[in-house]
Amino acid sequence: MTPPAQPVLTADDPVVLDLVAALPPGRVVVDADVVRSLSRDQAAGAPAGEPVAVVRARSTDEVRRVVETCLRHRTPVVARGAGTGLSGGANAVDGCVVLSLESMAEILAIDPLERLAVVQPGVVNDDLRAAVAEHGLWYPPDPASSPWSTIGGNVATNAGGVCCVKYGVTREYVLELEVVTGSADVVRIGRRTAKGVAGYDLVGLLVGSEGTLGIVTEITVRLRNLPSPPITVAGFFSSLVAAGTAVRAVGEAGITPSALELMDRYCLRAVDDWKQMGLTDAGDVLVLARVDDAEPTGTALADAIVEHFRASGATWAERSTDPDEGDALFAARRLAYPALERLGPVITEDVCVPKQHVPEMLARIEALAAQHDVKIANIAHAGDGNLHPLIIGPSDEDAELWPRIHAAFDGILAAALALGGTITGEHGVGLLKRGGLVDELSPAVMELHRGIKAAMDPAGILNPGKVFQ
Amino acid sequence: MTPPAQPVLTADDPVVLDLVAALPPGRVVVDADVVRSLSRDQAAGAPAGEPVAVVRARSTDEVRRVVETCLRHRTPVVARGAGTGLSGGANAVDGCVVLSLESMAEILAIDPLERLAVVQPGVVNDDLRAAVAEHGLWYPPDPASSPWSTIGGNVATNAGGVCCVKYGVTREYVLELEVVTGSADVVRIGRRTAKGVAGYDLVGLLVGSEGTLGIVTEITVRLRNLPSPPITVAGFFSSLVAAGTAVRAVGEAGITPSALELMDRYCLRAVDDWKQMGLTDAGDVLVLARVDDAEPTGTALADAIVEHFRASGATWAERSTDPDEGDALFAARRLAYPALERLGPVITEDVCVPKQHVPEMLARIEALAAQHDVKIANIAHAGDGNLHPLIIGPSDEDAELWPRIHAAFDGILAAALALGGTITGEHGVGLLKRGGLVDELSPAVMELHRGIKAAMDPAGILNPGKVFQ
The missing domain is CATH 3.30.465.10 (Uridine Diphospho-n-acetylenolpyruvylglucosamine Reductase; domain 3)
Structure with missing residues (x-):
């Protein structure tokens, strides 16, 4: 990881001058700090290039003028919203115009x-x-x-x-x-x-x-x-594999909860260390389910989930009778990511596997963490088989750790593909998973991607180098 | 409407010879009757060309060999399943190979x-x-x-x-x-x-x-x-517009039935004339709803639908207490199309409009039938705003009727577009709606279609001339 270089911003760049001429005053920004702040998303470990300017568009026609101007100059356009992406998809490429759409918020x-x-x-x-x-x-x-x-x-x-x-x-x-x-x-x-x-x-x-x-x-x-008010079920398990088995059992029973989430001991510990919620006192792995069916179906399904959790070896499983309690548990789920970020940069994985392979995938992640001596926390949309192994990077510049992190990252992708899964369930390919995409899709499918890209963006100016090259 | 010409079938056509060489025995069929029977789908009024052969493929590799061979000869390939399409999408084009996939049925x-x-x-x-x-x-x-x-x-x-x-x-x-x-x-x-x-x-x-x-x-x-057993609600109305209002009322109440179908007096009459079900004694326009929510929600929603039907002017509306009765009503719905076909060729429309415009669209269809002096029956997936006006063609060769039918057909497409709808909800563009597609999509969007087609089918051999040219 090298620190980002100082962006080269020249207000007399020809494309910048043309953008200023084509747009109302104030839309084009070349201030170095602003431009730098809008040059990357939240993907740790993804490179970001140096834009020539940021445009804050306020209308469709302004967006059109930006693309028209950039097309004339063959300047890349990298569109972005809030920049909360986790795969580098919104990171700037060198010489691009970053097109912020945050002001089009009506x-x-x-x-x-x-x-x-x-x-x-x-x-x-x-x-x-x-x-x-x-x-x-x-x-x-x-x-x-x-x-x-x-x-x-x-x-x-x-x-x-x-x-x-x-x-x-x-x-x-x-x-x-x-x-x-x-x-x-x-x-x-x-x-x-x-x-x-x-x-x-x-x-x-x-x-x-x-x-x-x-x-x-x-x-x-x-x-x-709006659905019916949810009923929450919580279950604690002594191992990731037992928790994965419980998730599979709910699926096998044909139950479709409105949420089925998993947090492992690293996540529970990180939340406890930050917010003192006492989660780690209750167990090692937490599985949270919600049902939002109309009553009396809702309660019946919630009780059935409790039984499946217990039959899968839960050390504790209950249906919450208090909506606030259910909300607090889901709040803990949302706190896991920021809690882990306190420990160092978080490299977020996003594999998705068939439901039957959730226990096996969790076991392989544990093995990869041990093999490469890296810390991997797991949160998961477990009911979808969508796992977010979170690799904790070094809080300081520990050059030795990064190769091991990359090896674990690649190992997780390979394991997901070996189990019939995908390298990305919901975060996208961006920059971080371009290699994984080539492993998942065949050369002929990659060629179809290039053909479609050429049809929609003949000059190749839209976010070039992302997803595939 | 001209009668189909005798297909020209030459077993010594170079592409046919190559197909025979590339495939196991029996796959390539040049028998004139068989080829003719597989040269069109069920779209009345759509032209069909003359294939050089039919191939009944039995595996992916056989399909690949067919495409490979046709690609070498630049011969069009028209794939088909059972040929139940209603827009001519599976109709042969001159000189093509019809590729039947019916034998790949595992x-x-x-x-x-x-x-x-x-x-x-x-x-x-x-x-x-x-x-x-x-x-x-x-x-x-x-x-x-x-x-x-x-x-x-x-x-x-x-x-x-x-x-x-x-x-x-x-x-x-x-x-x-x-x-x-x-x-x-x-x-x-x-x-x-x-x-x-x-x-x-x-x-x-x-x-x-x-x-x-x-x-x-x-x-x-x-x-x-599998969902819960359905509960059927039936309502009779004295006008199409009243029935359309009832459909809208159900939507406004936020109710999502598992079916919401409409049949007008032409359909009811045709079914009665064929099957003597006594539907026309009960009313002019029938709206059928089904709910499949778990009890007690199902009955509560069914009762609410009855109330909305009555408030919208139903002459009769009830929740069926007998599953067989409900099934019989939906069977009548399925009989409408074959019942109308007994009266002459049926030209099936398939427009879809926003739910709020269902009453207005039904009124415009009635006006177009009167204006062009053609018979139009209406069945509709009314809850989706997906209407199937069925224009009844002449049972004999009445040359005068066809221009009026085409004018009504075009009028219905134009009305749907004017109301913010689409020319095809579920039947596809095929041959019959290529003109309508150009009216619905902008030239720039049509250009994107051509670019994508070129990416997936560079030689343009796959079902050429369908959807767009």
């Missing part, structure tokens, strides 16, 4: 009958959630970053979250998009009707494309009714 | 824990449904053609059906595909894990691409648990 419409909302890309996930709740509606995708991350960024990465085990990921909720393509065309793709098969599914193609196929300037999302 | 795996099944493309929808039901599982997409249509065809058209109002369309259930591309590469796209964002969503791109981007040779579908 909720344009909420339609309770059609159960949809129309938003600009900079709307924060939790803000949308709060706005639609006033109409009794719900936008389900709930990445851990929801208090900060934007819907545009969620679309770019096809963000998941805790509720996806029952309600699916961002892709399932995007109906229509307004997009600026790499040719600086403003296009509308998708539709607002419940069904529609007129032409190819370009919306699906854009969702999760990490800014490489187009820049999303407006999003129409599908909403659901 | 269910390769059913995995109750992962809730997925792996099937060959020729598996019939209802056969898959029956096989997974033995494991307590359910494959939801239920096009009216489900007793005959194949999963491969369902994937190619992104088929919908009755249950989609609650459970979504085929797209939502396809996890992984094996595909032979236009370059004769066999690729696997998608994944079997619950989540995954490694690369672009090529599965979504293939689903609904009507054989123009690749030939699907294996499909992994997601399954659900």
Whole structure:
């Protein structure tokens, strides 16, 4: 890890001068500190290049003008929302223009009958959630970053979250998009009707494309009714493998909880050390489930989950009778990541394996940690088989540790693929997993990716070098 | 409408000779009657060309060899399943090879824990449904053609059906595909894990691409648990608009039934004339709803739907207390299409509009029928806003009627677009709606389609001239 170099910012750069001429005053920023602060996302260990400027766009037409100008100069455009990504997808590349969409943060419409909302890309996930709740509606995708991350960024990465085990990921909720393509065309793709098969599914193609196929300037999302108040079940286990077995047992029983999360002893210890919640007194591995079915089904399912936890060897398992208690447990789940970050840079893994292999994958992660002598904490959307092994980096510059971390990282990817899984369940490829992508997809599929990229972005100016090269 | 010309079939055609050499005995068929019978789908009024041969493939490698051979000769390949399509998407083009996938009809795996099944493309929808039901599982997409249509065809058209109002369309259930591309590469796209964002969503791109981007040779579908036994609600209304208002009222109340179907007086009359079910004695327009929520929620929602029907002006509305009665009503719904076909060729429309515009769209269809003096019956997946106006063609060759039918057809597409809808909710573009597609999508979006087509099928041999030209 080398410290980031001082960005070279020249207000007399030809593309910068053209951007200033094409946009209203104040949109183009070359201040070194601002530019540096917007040059990377939250991926520890991912390189970031040096932009020539940041543009804070305020409208679709401004985005179009940015792309048009950059296209003329063959200047890369790296779009970003809140920068909460975890794979380097929003990191600057050398000589690029960073296009911040955070100022396009208006909720344009909420339609309770059609159960949809129309938003600009900079709307924060939790803000949308709060706005639609006033109409009794719900936008389900709930990445851990929801208090900060934007819907545009969620679309770019096809963000998941805790509720996806029952309600699916961002892709399932995007109906229509307004997009600026790499040719600086403003296009509308998708539709607002419940069904529609007129032409190819370009919306699906854009969702999760990490800014490489187009820049999303407006999003129409599908909403659901607010679910019933959740009932929480907690179970403590003495080993990761026992916890994984409990998760599998719930799946085998055909139960679909609205959350099924796992935290290991490292996470519990880190939260306790920070917040003194007493979690480690209760056990080594915590599995949290939620059900939100209408009563009396909800309680019956919750009780069934308790029984499956106990039959899988839980040292303690109960259905919470107090909503506040359930909320506190899920708050601990959300605190795990920042608690671990107090210990050093956190390299976040994001593999996803078939549910039947969750115990085996957890065992392999433990073995890799021992083999490479690195600390790996585990939080997981376990019900989806989506595991987030968190490798704790050195708090100081310990040059020796990084090669071991990279070896463990690569080992986790290889293990997931060997078990029929994927290198990334919800965080995206960005920079960190370009090697893993080539291991997951065949050369012919990679070639299809390049062809599609060329169709949407003929000059290759949109977030070049991300996802694949 | 001109009668189909006699196909020109020459077993000494160079591509046919090469196919015979490349494939096991019996795969290549040039018999004129067989070839003619496999040269079109069920779209009335769509032209069909003359193939040089039919190939009945039995494996992925045979499909690959067909594409490889045709690629060498630049011969078009038109893949087909059961040929139940309604837009001409599987119609032959002159000089093509028709590639039938009906013999690839094996269910390769059913995995109750992962809730997925792996099937060959020729598996019939209802056969898959029956096989997974033995494991307590359910494959939801239920096009009216489900007793005959194949999963491969369902994937190619992104088929919908009755249950989609609650459970979504085929797209939502396809996890992984094996595909032979236009370059004769066999690729696997998608994944079997619950989540995954490694690369672009090529599965979504293939689903609904009507054989123009690749030939699907294996499909992994997601399954659900079998739902609770349904409760049926029936309501009769004195006008289409009143029925449309009832449908909207259910949506406004935030109720998601598992079916919400509409049949107008033409349909009821046709079914009565055929099967003497006495439907027309009960009223003019029938709206059928189903709920499959666990009790007691199911009965409460059914009763609420009855109240909404009555408040919207139903002349009669009741919750069925007898499952057989409910099944009989839905059987009548399924009989509507064949009953109308007894009156003449049926030109099936498939527009989808926002739910709020269902009453207005139904009113415009009535006005278009009067204006052009054509008979239009309406069945509709009304809860989705997906309407199937059925234009009844002449039982004999009434040359005068066809221009009026085409004018009404075009008028319905234009009305749907004017109301913010789409030209096709679930049947696809095929041949019949290529003009409508250009009206729905912008030139820039059409250009993206051409670029993607070129990436997946560089030589343009896969179902050329379908969807767009």
